[in-house]
Amino acid sequence: MIAQEDELKALMVRSLAGDGAAYAELLRKLQTHLRAYYLRRLGRAADAEDLLQETLIAMHTRRATYDPSRPFTAWVHAIARYKMIDYFRRTKRRAEDPLDDPDILFGSEDANAAEAQLDVERLLHKLPVKTQKLIRDVKIEGLSTAEAAAKHGLSESAVKVGVHRGLKTLAGQVGDDT
Amino acid sequence: MKTDDLISALSTDLEPAPKHAVGQRLLLALGAGIVVSSLMMWLWLGPRPDMMPAMATPMFWMKFIYALSIAAFGFGLIDRLARPGGQGGVWRTLLVLPLAFMIIMALYRYGQAPPENHMAMLLGSSWTVCARNIAILSLPIFAALFWGLRELAPTRLTAAGATAGVLAGAVGTFIYAFHCTESAAPFVAIWYTLGMAAMGVLGAILGRFLLRW
Numbered sequence: 001m002i003a004q005e006d007e008l009k010a011l012m013v014r015s016l017a018g019d020g021a022a023y024a025e026l027l028r029k030l031q032t033h034l035r036a037y038y039l040r041r042l043g044r045a046a047d048a049e050d051l052l053q054e055t056l057i058a059m060h061t062r063r064a065t066y067d068p069s070r071p072f073t074a075w076v077h078a079i080a081r082y083k084m085i086d087y088f089r090r091t092k093r094r095a096e097d098p099l100d101d102p103d104i105l106f107g108s109e110d111a112n113a114a115e116a117q118l119d120v121e122r123l124l125h126k127l128p129v130k131t132q133k134l135i136r137d138v139k140i141e142g143l144s145t146a147e148a149a150a151k152h153g154l155s156e157s158a159v160k161v162g163v164h165r166g167l168k169t170l171a172g173q174v175g176d177d178t
Numbered sequence: 179m180k181t182d183d184l185i186s187a188l189s190t191d192l193e194p195a196p197k198h199a200v201g202q203r204l205l206l207a208l209g210a211g212i213v214v215s216s217l218m219m220w221l222w223l224g225p226r227p228d229m230m231p232a233m234a235t236p237m238f239w240m241k242f243i244y245a246l247s248i249a250a251f252g253f254g255l256i257d258r259l260a261r262p263g264g265q266g267g268v269w270r271t272l273l274v275l276p277l278a279f280m281i282i283m284a285l286y287r288y289g290q291a292p293p294e295n296h297m298a299m300l301l302g303s304s305w306t307v308c309a310r311n312i313a314i315l316s317l318p319i320f321a322a323l324f325w326g327l328r329e330l331a332p333t334r335l336t337a338a339g340a341t342a343g344v345l346a347g348a349v350g351t352f353i354y355a356f357h358c359t360e361s362a363a364p365f366v367a368i369w370y371t372l373g374m375a376a377m378g379v380l381g382a383i384l385g386r387f388l389l390r391w
Contacts, residue, residue, distance in 0.1 A: 062329075
């Protein structure tokens with residue numbers, strides 16, 4: 001059985017009874033699993049996020065189809081997998097993962113993302129402070145080059161060059177680490 | 179929209195989910211279909227004129243029991259398949275039992291009968307229209323069940339569509355049996371079954387397209 005089954009199922013049972021707080025907690029826990037699951041299969045973060053939101057909405061509107069006498073993780077996995085196959089059908093790509101089961105969905109989570117973030121922070125600290133700030137603003141916070149240029153009083157091309165050099169150094173560091 | 183905002187929006191003012199929503203929805207669809215289909219049978223074909231004497235014969239009841247048992251097991255199966263990840267389990271096996279029983283009975287009766295009766299047992303007087311009429315009477319039920327399933331969440335669309343088709347076919351057969359005067363087991367085993375099977379095939383084909391959500 002999936003390790004999180006009892007915990008998630010308890011939250012779902014309370015959610016079905018109308019407990020909004022339990023439901024919010026449940027959805028937040030599920031989104032980390034779903035994001036990692038879709039990201040690994042779709043590759044593109046924006047597509048994975050769209051599909052994640054679509055799945056959460058589908059789960060919400062059809063939550064009454066969950067039968068509490070059956071495993072909750074299997075119910076979530078069936079929806080997640082169905083939505084992914086549906087996505088591939090719409091975009092004319094084929095699902096490449098025939099050996100898909102609930103363990104895969106619940107074996108991975110975004111806690112890995114938290115770890116990855118720690119790694120990034122550690123690496124960033126090896127760069128000059130100015131470059132650190134640029135990379136943080138452009139690549140992590142998602143500012144445009146123009147916005148970052150205005151913020152730091154630099155030209156756009158200086159921002160681009162700074163980010164590019166910084167990333168190159170980081171890439172070199174990662175290569176050294178492994 | 180950010181995913182965190184979506185989660186807040188979904189969990190604010192959360193309504194309790196109705197219990198037994200799947201079964202209720204399917205029963206509602208089935209009920210609506212049965213009303214339309216019964217009216218069709220009454221106005222278009224009419225009930226058999228010899229209803230009273232026929233009720234004294236076992237074959238009169240056999241036809242209803244055959245259709246009703248397939249409908250009941252089909253309903254159990256569709257109640258499973260209408261949910262994400264739903265497996266057929268024991269219902270799929272149960273669904274085969276009435277068919278097996280009917281075939282055995284048909285073979286036995288056929289074997290017992292004198293050869294000159296064989297053609298009549300197989301074709302009766304209505305073999306050209308029986309399966310077609312069953313399919314036509316099943317269509318309103320079929321449409322209602324598909325409408326019901328679209329609000330639910332089947333993840334195996336072909337299986338769910340086929341099951342909805344067989345269920346619609348079985349209920350349509352039950353209604354048709356009020357009109358049909360045939361009484362030979364081989365006839366029922368062939369033509370009634372063919373009508374239901376045709377609906378199952380139709381459901382399997384359409385399920386992939388019409389049941390997406």
